[in-house]
Amino acid sequence: MTINIILLIAMTIATLWTVMGRSLLKATLGLAVTSVVISVLMFRLDSPMAAVFELSVCAGLITIIFVSAISLVKPLTHKEAIVVSKDRMKRFRYLPLLVILFGVIAGFFGIPNDFKPIYVALANDVRTVLWSLRQFDMFGQIVIIIAGALGVVVLFREKEKR
């Protein structure tokens, strides 16, 4: 229990750092750290396959894609970075307080136990779920990837010409 709370606090700090940090690269690292902590939490919640997906895709692959994209962007000068940083701090200064307040309220009241919970037996392997039970969603995922690829072609091709 204590470890879970420490992990949740670590995750919150990492997400706040992602949102409030002035550098895009640091924000990406903050996001990667968030994903790593989520993966550990998933392992602790007996969901090893979900944890592996989170670790490999969100913490690994997506971080690499973000870093590659950021490397193509002109970095801010020191002065600009200070201005951006001040603006961020001004805009999001209440965010940590809100997060702490929400945490305290949620911890104090807890989740109301007024429903009939379902305990799903872990009989189905993730492969069975994906390929034998949720084919329609897998098909949807294929369409999303194609839409994303088309989006990149439509939105970024002309910039090359310019």
Add this chain to the structure above:
Amino acid sequence: MPSLLVLIPLFGIILLNLPFRRLNEKYVFWFAVFLLSVQILFTISHHSLFWQQGMGYIDSFFKVDFAIDSLSFIMLLCIAIVSMVSLSVSRYTIPDPRERFKFINLLMIAAIGMNGIVITKDLFSLYVFLEITALSSVVLIAFQKDMNALEGAFKYLILSSIATIMMLFSIALILLVSPGTSFAVIAAALKESPNSAVIIFAMGIFICGLFIKGGLVPFHGWLPDAYTAAPSAVSILLAGIVTKVCGIYTAIRVIAFVFGFNEVIKSLFMFIGLFSILIGALAALGQKDLKRLLAYSSISQVGYIILGFGTGTALGMAGAVFHIFNHAVFKSLLFVNAAAVEKRIGSSDLDRMGGLSYRMPITGSTSVIGVLSTCGIPPLAGFWSKLVIIIALWQSGHYMYGTIAVLASILTLAYLLLMQRKAFFGKLPKELENLKDLKEVGPEFTLPSIILAMITISVGVFFPFVFDKFVVPIKSIFMQ
């Protein structure tokens, strides 16, 4: 074989993007026209073998139940009609064949997403197809890549992401009590925990997400910017069908078949509906941009749909679905005409327009039909759907809502007649008199306008037939 509605367009897109790209750029338009025409034909003939589930290997591969009822047929018909109109307009507004090729690919992906939303009976699949539609819509809004388009797309992206996160969170909470995500399983599970605060919270955030997607007041911030900044062909698609399928149809399907009605949900829907009618109409009154005015008008008209649905009676819900169809038709008509005007005078500023009917008689006269139908003037289609909604409000004892809804029609009449007078009636301004090209754009615009105007007139004139064939079957599925 309803799964073919999503499979064939996808395989078509993949094949068209692989070999012979140059050749495919020529034929992609006709391929899309063919697919959408087939969809229109099959939805009109609902007794065909196509709709029999389990036909062949493909449906059994997916192992899911598809929603094949009057409600789905009407939505699939709207999707095909509006997509076809958008396709036709794009033929003129996007002249570069390469750009048009990309546009049609994205349009077909949006159609796959919307068809998927309509035929699925699973809450998680619904979320997946909502994402497909949202992603393709974002790219379509930003298609022109100028600052306004990117701003409109960014607003839509952020608000749409918030909506989908809310829905995903809601599904996660629902899985606390439900062993699966299919509509029937969730509906049965929710009955076991009827007054749970967690489940009520889950339902609440799901509905909020849908309101954002549907652009209802107070979640409408993205809508006028997106409609105005998007290319004309995309505005038609967004106003005509995307918000209706993603927000309104989904709300109707999920509330009526999964969450169930209670007094709180009814009051919430009716209040949001009435609020949208009034705020949309009042905001439209002050607009000087034609597309922006039509965007606010859409918010107001969607309010009528939500108000009718909020009655919770079978007649009210059937009236709401009927108004979805009518609104898809007459709002697409008005957006096609706005696109034609924008193409010819190079702006959608109402102050720069006037007397356009003299030079663009088909656009002017079809616009009158669209305006009168939106205002609910008999015998046009819009009159009947609003009448059904008002009767449902009266029968369910909501006299105040009914009275305000009728009075709000006067506001609708005011802003639309103002628009019609400024744009099409009166004298042609001097700066426009010298425009040599000020004439009808071409069959890509006039043909859809005439067809949509004819649908509006025919649905109104042959209302008894439409009532028996479309409204009564929809009413009967809600009565079950």
